[in-house]
Amino acid sequence: MEHRTVFEVMTHSVVTAAPTTSFKEIVRLFADHDISAVPVVDEDRRLLGVVSEADLLRATAELPDLEGRWAGVRLLSQERGVSDAETAAELMTAPAVAAQPGWNLVETARTMHRKEVKRLPVVDETGRLVGIVSRSDLLRPFLRNDTAIRDEIKHDVLAGTLRLAPDVLRVAVDDGVVTLTGRVDERADIPVIVRLCRSVDGVVALHESIDYAYDNLALDVEPPR
Structure with a gap:
């Protein structure tokens, strides 16, 4: 008797951003692909972090992050008089919470609930991005x-x-x-x-x-x- 793993339900083709992707480019990715978050990867597709809609809104509103810290990068950029079009590297939440392809769906759902996230990037043993799993993916077996x-x-x-x-x-x-x-x-x-x-x-x-x-x-x- 075998049970489904993250690898079987995840989305394999993932929209990603580079560390240098600008604020506006990320917004376009969200609109064009009807998504609300993108993993940020390096040239080898190693996961660096995740940028979500909440990250963008927090930056524009100068709100504290989830741990109560102010968006220091934005404050520094204001002090230096540089553009508000920040990059993914500056906006992303890092390190990102990630899943492994072999995780079972219960373990994955518990991690999402505990970390209060709607989706998890999936990385292999080397840290390379291989997919992304969402709440709706986890519910698919109930069909x-x-x-x-x-x-x-x-x-x-x-x-x-x-x-x-x-x-x-x-x-x-x-x-x-x-x-x-x-x-x-x-x-x-x-x-x-x-x-x-x-x-x-x-x-x-x-x-x-x-x-x-x-x-x-x-x-x-x-x-x-």
């Missing part, structure tokens, strides 16, 4: 139909991984919500079954009503001979 989800649970999880007989558990799937009913030998098997079924791509929630022959979680209970 799987109920039949595909049920078949994977029945054949790959229950019969394949857990080697349960076909009549042990019944599986119903309705709009991605899985219901498991039946009876197993050992109570300790139930959390394992639930965890593996819950991890199948496209599962929104899981409900179980599984009975057991004996409670092997209790220390004073002997399994039947």
Whole structure:
């Protein structure tokens, strides 16, 4: 049983900026490609940072960044009397939070939530940009139909991984919500079954009503001979 990775759902063709890309050029990239952020890369496509709409607005409004620091580059540019058309290198958030191609979707979603970002650049082991993954990319597996989800649970999880007989558990799937009913030998098997079924791509929630022959979680209970 295999689960999707970032590499499988990410966008492989990424709009990028160079460190010297100007403020206005970045705005044009956003408008032309209907995006709200661009990774900034060097000549070898190594990730240097990310420029977002928030970065541009913060610079123009002279607002503090997310850590409460003032946009020092802009203040310096004002003092020196230079143009307000700053570059990507001066505007970008760095170091950028990035994902690895082999990350699973749950790990990626947790990172996005923790870092409060809408998308993550994806880099290989050398730090080179290979793609970008967004929130909508992570939601794509939930487009799987109920039949595909049920078949994977029945054949790959229950019969394949857990080697349960076909009549042990019944599986119903309705709009991605899985219901498991039946009876197993050992109570300790139930959390394992639930965890593996819950991890199948496209599962929104899981409900179980599984009975057991004996409670092997209790220390004073002997399994039947």
